Amino acid sequence: MVGIPDTFPITHDDYHANHIGRLLDGRQFFLTNPFVPAIGDSDGSEYIALFIFDPAGNLLAAQIDSLGPRKSLDQNAASKLYEDRLASLCDAQFTDIRIAPFKTVHEGVEFGLIPRERNDEEDVPAIEIQPGNYMAFFEPWDGEYYT
Template identity: 55%
Template sequence: MGGRPKLIAIDHDDYHAEHIGCTRDGRRFILTNPFDPAIGNNPGCEFVALYIFDKAGQLIDAKIDSFGPRSGLDEDARSSLYEERLTSLGDVSIERIEVAPFAVERFDLEFGLIARPPQEDDDAWAVEMQPGNYMAFFEPWDSGEYDT
């Protein structure tokens, strides 16, 4: 089995990878809606996250905003901020990107494309979009495809 990936390819789609691509100056970006799932007494939480990467795919900025639990979510406010973040990027091309795994901590949670080593001898490396593990990548790292 291969090792920890240096870069992960992500193909554009109309689901979790709807707003990925490049800015006019060549930076890469991912605009997404992570979530902390409701478990036990934890009510969960909804977020808007904009990750910006340099031309080599290394994270250079993470803007993450919390919108609280799904049960009290102000969908209009979340949609408005999401659109504001997209507009802030200027002219963009929506396209396949390759970025390095990364992790940042906000709101006492780990956000990012987080590399997970194998837990058993016959397991493989995985890279998960967290929180919420709503995009999971496996070898080959250049396939551009993910599991939900």
């Protein structure tokens, strides 16, 4: 896709990128909470997603847990599952990562850091986390994101 880098950095922070980093063997990880918003007659859905990448930034594995609609979410169970996923990364070092855009499908929903389709020539290239689009990356591809 024109204007989309082969790999791009994500800067570790205390917000959406607080659980990113590397494992001692060089693999990279990103633990996050994607969601399908509740719109109209759709209740939406909440998820926990753990993405594992090779040292070059290519997706190796995606472990996605469906939590159901936000309105009926068991917050204690969701927090425990998230902490379990985090604990499974026993040698995690929280730091910046560099990964390739990717897409995977779980229960018919697209997940990943997916290049946005450009509607016209004035639309700037972007990579958005899906579902939920709560992180978007743009040129100069410096690791910073917009919410």
